[in-house]
Each structure stands twice: as structure tokens, then as C-alpha cells.
Amino acid sequence: MAMFLRLLTGLFLSAFLAACGGGGGSSGSNSFGSTDPGTGQTTKTGKMDVTLFDSNGSPTNVINNANGLIARARVYNNTGTPVAGVVVKFGVDDANVATLSPSTGSALTDQNGVAEIAIKAGNPGAASITASATWTGFAAISAKATFSVGSLPGAIPFAVNFVSASPSTKSIVIKGAGGNGRTEIALLTFKVVDSNNGGIANKKVNFTAKSSAPVNLATTSGVTDSNGNVVATVSSGTQPTSVLVSATVDGTSIATSSDTVSVTTGVPTQTSFSLGVEKINVEGFDAFGIENKLTAYLADANGGVVADGVPIVFKADSGAIVGDGGLADTARCLTKNGSCSVTWRSQNPQLPVVRVVATAVSGSENLSANTGFTNSASWNPTVEGWQPSVVFGSATCGDLNYKIYLSDRNGYQLPAGTVLSFIDSTNVTATISPTTITAFNTIDFKKTEHTVILKPTDKCPKGSGVTTLQIETPNKVKETKVISITYN
Structure with missing residues (x-):
């Protein structure tokens, strides 16, 4: 019986120690980990x-x-x-x-x-x-x-080193310019070191700024931290300039200068606000989804590009504007390096001339720029001077030259890139020049002039012929005009 009790007690203690994990280990509850495939533990x-x-x-x-x-x-x-x-x-x-x-x-x-x-x-x-x-x-x-x-107490300054500038671009904006990701303050870090290049704490360092236009030093001195570092803070003035900050260990001739910090980029001005269009002519009057790129450009009064992140809002009298280069559900874009783009898209309402206005805000001033482009129709072009029938005889058996004038049905130029050619010619040779319509640099009512040359069959024997002018737009819309030829 005593042996049984000792065995039972031993089993209980073994179970208790296993539950406690033994030796400061885990209690076994809420355990986690991986299983060793060799031992299964x-x-x-x-x-x-x-x-x-x-x-x-x-x-x-x-x-x-x-x-x-x-x-x-x-x-x-x-x-x-x-x-x-x-x-x-x-x-x-x-x-x-x-x-x-x-x-x-x-x-x-x-x-x-x-x-x-x-x-x-x-x-x-x-x-x-x-x-x-x-x-x-x-x-x-x-x-x-x-x-x-770092250095031990009582270490003697051996040098002061320029460590870094923030922002790392070493460029700040003119006072009041602001901008997404831009700052009017530069932080310049210097380090006072001993002969072993160890930083020395609690050393006073004096600062001076050198620039061609006024800037501001937050303080003219600072005390090094435990690593020997001290920071000079420079804020911009109202003019662009370059700045060097000199740091001198107080009471010594030990000195150095920072990297050059540039003060650039003021607020945008109306005189520098420009709006450009990629294509002066598109074929969108009879088609939806035709695109054109519009780009706005901003600069400050000194000709410097403005800070990133200036919002420019667009408005069009026809079609639609898709923001940020056609990737955003807005009618705006945010400047990057002084410019940004949106995409115009053809859709209702459709007008033969699209006019776009871009606006921005500069302080209390509202800025605007505008541009426009023709939105050409594809179908039913107008052909002035067309001769649907031509007669050649023994007395008139020579080349016939004449002018025709083409425009879309709204009176504006046909889509840029439209190709003209004569096809299916019988008993006549026909040519037209120029064969391709190029975009004008204006958005006024405009027709294109072309020369048609009809060369009859040698000696003009009696009979008939035919030729067809084909007008094919970039959207692959084709229209034809037939000329009947008669030989007397």
C-alpha cells in the first residue's frame, strides 16, 4: 500500500512539473511554436x-x-x-x-x-x-x-564638420510660396569633433549666413548635443538667392561652411500661366472617346517653376475633362515641376470648336488661362469646286486642272490626317495634291485647297470613263465623289 502511495505521489509530481514547464519555462498553457519533425515535440x-x-x-x-x-x-x-x-x-x-x-x-x-x-x-x-x-x-x-x-569630458575641439541638410534637395521655397512637400525652412547639421573624430558635447557654435538676398537665421548660435551635433535653421525671404551658413566653434578659429542652399520658387503669376493643347484638331464630333491632352504650365515672377502640388482646375464647353492625365475622377491636376496635364474626351455635348479654361489660385489672386481646338466631323464633308462630269474632245484633249476646297459639314477643316486618293479609274488618270490634310494652327472656319489633275486617254477616242475621289479620315470613315468622263 505504501509503495502504491509513493508511486501515485511520483506520478502527480511528474504531471505537476510538466504542467509548470520546470526550470523557469513555460506553464504549457497557450503555448505556440513549431513542431520538430525529428522528435515530434x-x-x-x-x-x-x-x-x-x-x-x-x-x-x-x-x-x-x-x-x-x-x-x-x-x-x-x-x-x-x-x-x-x-x-x-x-x-x-x-x-x-x-x-x-x-x-x-x-x-x-x-x-x-x-x-x-x-x-x-x-x-x-x-x-x-x-x-x-x-x-x-x-x-x-x-x-x-x-x-x-563620443569624446571624453574635457576633449578639445579639433574640427567642425558639415553633416547634412534637410530637405536633402538643399532647396527651399520663397517665403509664402508653400506647396505640397516643399518647405520654407532648411535645417543644417554640423558636428564638433576631437582629433579622433569623436563628437564633443556641450560646445557652443556660432552661425552666420551669407546670401545675395535677405534670409533669416532662427538663432545665431547653438550648443552641441551628446553626439557633438548642432543644427542651424535658415528660413527663406521674399527673393530667390543662394545661402551658405558658416559654423564657428565659440572662442576658436575652428570653422566650416554648409553646402549651398538655394531659395527658389515663388507663388505662381498670371503672366506665366500657360495652357497648351497636344492636338489643335481632333476627329471627335461624330465619335465618342476621342482624347486630347491639355497641359498647364506655372512659374513665379522670377521665372522659376512653382512648388509641386498646386491644383489647377479645368472646364470645357463640350466633351469632358478627366483629371491627372486621364487617371483621376476629377477635372483637375496637381503640378509636378511646374506643370500638369489632364485629358479631354469627346462626348456629349459636341461642339465643332472646344474651348477649355484652366484656373488656379495664388494667394488672393485668381489665375486663368484658356485654349481651344477644332473637333472635326467625319461624315458628309463639303467639297466646293467639284466637277461631277468632264467632257474631252479632239479640241480639248489635254490635261484638265482645277481646284477643290474641302471642309467638314460644320465649315471647319476635315480631321487632320485625312487622306485623299483617286480609285477605280477607267480611261482616265486622276491625281490630287496635297493628298493628306494637316492641322492648321488656328481654330477658325477653314477649308483646305487641293489641285485635281485629270489626264485623258491618249488622243481622246470616243467613249466614256470614270474615276472616284476617296476621302478617308483617321477614324476610317470613307466618303466618295465620282467624276464621269465623256469623250466626244
């Missing part, structure tokens, strides 16, 4: 984080004193419970910047799942520390933190 996934502290316990990722940093890794199981007794391995990716103490780079987690190691400064620079751990039943995990090594 589930590998769980824990979590780790790494934080850095100075010798006073304050979070920081900069070493600028002899005390270095403390790297603190915290290890949790899959349920978020700290795990004790886990070996954590630490490593620094650049031994020239920092080393670890102890040099083995390993530490054991305490009851709070925390393992710590000291980071000792080397040469100035930046590096990262990685912590990794694995324990029975859990997949390997790791975490990383970055840090930098």
Missing part, C-alpha cells in the same frame, strides 16, 4: 529586448565618459513570463569602437529574466550590440541595440 518562441543605461541607470545610447554603458537583456517565455537561469551571449559588431566586460560576453539571467554586461568605450564611432539566447524547448531568440562612442 513543439518548439516554443520566447521574446527578448535589449536596453542601454549609463552608470547612473539613466537610459542612453551614447558613451561620452569613462564609465561606459550597461547593456541589459530581458528574456521572456512565450507567455511573457521572465525566464531565470538562461545564458545570454552578447557581441559587439565593431571591436574598435567598444569591448565587453566580462570579455567572454556572457551573462546569466536572474529571477527577473535580466542579464547585464558592461560596454567599455574604444575609439569614437558607432556600433551595435546583439544579445542571443536559447534554452530547452524554445527556439533561439536575439535582440539588438545601437550606440555611439
Whole structure:
């Protein structure tokens, strides 16, 4: 009986330890992970984080004193419970910047799942520390933190370097110009360093701006941060110019200059607002869905393109406008590099001349530009001077030349690209010149002039002949005009 009780107690303890996970592991509830195909067991996934502290316990990722940093890794199981007794391995990716103490780079987690190691400064620079751990039943995990090594207290400035400009284009807009993605302020970053190129904190740096037109410095000096960096802020004036900012370490002759920052792009002006059309003539009066591209151009009073994102709204008296190059359900477009396009589409109402107006706003001023193009009809062209029948005789047996004038049924030019040719000729040779209608540069009532040449059969024997003028538009609409030939 006693043996039975001992066996039962052993089974109960085994089950209890399995449920608790044993050794600071998972409780087994709500576990997740992958199954090892070799053992059939589930590998769980824990979590780790790494934080850095100075010798006073304050979070920081900069070493600028002899005390270095403390790297603190915290290890949790899959349920978020700290795990004790886990070996954590630490490593620094650049031994020239920092080393670890102890040099083995390993530490054991305490009851709070925390393992710590000291980071000792080397040469100035930046590096990262990685912590990794694995324990029975859990997949390997790791975490990383970055840090930098600056100069030690009392370091002597050796140089001040220009680091970067924001925006990276080094271009800002004229005061009041605004614009999508554009700014009137440039941030120029400088760094004070020692002879090892390590950043020096708490150094005053004085700024001066050099430009051909007034600009504004937010402050004339600044103090370096823990990395040795200090920022000069420049805002634009009302004129385009180029700006250089000089930075000098206070009390020394150590100085440098920034890259050149340009102040460009003012507000758009009416005199620079232009509206162009890709085709001065389209064949859309008798067809839906014919397209034409319209492009607006903006510039400021100094001839500089305006900032991106200026909205331009279009209005047409016939057809429809599809915004942003034909891709948006609006009748507008937003400028990019000072211009933008929309697509006009033929549909009701149809007019033989399409007039388009584009508008924009510049401060309190309303800007506008307009253009137009002919919307030619395809069917039933008008042919003036046409001779439906021609008689040749012994006394008139020579070439016959005469002029004809073509237009669409509304009195405007036939569609640009219309081709003219004589077909099905019998007992006569017929030619026409020019054979192709080209677009005019105006949108007025306009006819095209053509020369018809009829060359009769040699010696004009009595009989008859025929020839047919074919008019074919770019939309493949064909119309014909017949000439009957009689030989007396």
C-alpha cells in the first residue's frame, strides 16, 4: 500500500512539473511554436529586448565618459513570463569602437529574466550590440541595440564638420510660396569633433549666413548635443538667392561652411500661366472617346517653376475633362515641376470648336488661362469646286486642272490626317495634291485647297470613263465623289 502511495505521489509530481514547464519555462498553457519533425515535440518562441543605461541607470545610447554603458537583456517565455537561469551571449559588431566586460560576453539571467554586461568605450564611432539566447524547448531568440562612442569630458575641439541638410534637395521655397512637400525652412547639421573624430558635447557654435538676398537665421548660435551635433535653421525671404551658413566653434578659429542652399520658387503669376493643347484638331464630333491632352504650365515672377502640388482646375464647353492625365475622377491636376496635364474626351455635348479654361489660385489672386481646338466631323464633308462630269474632245484633249476646297459639314477643316486618293479609274488618270490634310494652327472656319489633275486617254477616242475621289479620315470613315468622263 505504501509503495502504491509513493508511486501515485511520483506520478502527480511528474504531471505537476510538466504542467509548470520546470526550470523557469513555460506553464504549457497557450503555448505556440513549431513542431520538430525529428522528435515530434513543439518548439516554443520566447521574446527578448535589449536596453542601454549609463552608470547612473539613466537610459542612453551614447558613451561620452569613462564609465561606459550597461547593456541589459530581458528574456521572456512565450507567455511573457521572465525566464531565470538562461545564458545570454552578447557581441559587439565593431571591436574598435567598444569591448565587453566580462570579455567572454556572457551573462546569466536572474529571477527577473535580466542579464547585464558592461560596454567599455574604444575609439569614437558607432556600433551595435546583439544579445542571443536559447534554452530547452524554445527556439533561439536575439535582440539588438545601437550606440555611439563620443569624446571624453574635457576633449578639445579639433574640427567642425558639415553633416547634412534637410530637405536633402538643399532647396527651399520663397517665403509664402508653400506647396505640397516643399518647405520654407532648411535645417543644417554640423558636428564638433576631437582629433579622433569623436563628437564633443556641450560646445557652443556660432552661425552666420551669407546670401545675395535677405534670409533669416532662427538663432545665431547653438550648443552641441551628446553626439557633438548642432543644427542651424535658415528660413527663406521674399527673393530667390543662394545661402551658405558658416559654423564657428565659440572662442576658436575652428570653422566650416554648409553646402549651398538655394531659395527658389515663388507663388505662381498670371503672366506665366500657360495652357497648351497636344492636338489643335481632333476627329471627335461624330465619335465618342476621342482624347486630347491639355497641359498647364506655372512659374513665379522670377521665372522659376512653382512648388509641386498646386491644383489647377479645368472646364470645357463640350466633351469632358478627366483629371491627372486621364487617371483621376476629377477635372483637375496637381503640378509636378511646374506643370500638369489632364485629358479631354469627346462626348456629349459636341461642339465643332472646344474651348477649355484652366484656373488656379495664388494667394488672393485668381489665375486663368484658356485654349481651344477644332473637333472635326467625319461624315458628309463639303467639297466646293467639284466637277461631277468632264467632257474631252479632239479640241480639248489635254490635261484638265482645277481646284477643290474641302471642309467638314460644320465649315471647319476635315480631321487632320485625312487622306485623299483617286480609285477605280477607267480611261482616265486622276491625281490630287496635297493628298493628306494637316492641322492648321488656328481654330477658325477653314477649308483646305487641293489641285485635281485629270489626264485623258491618249488622243481622246470616243467613249466614256470614270474615276472616284476617296476621302478617308483617321477614324476610317470613307466618303466618295465620282467624276464621269465623256469623250466626244
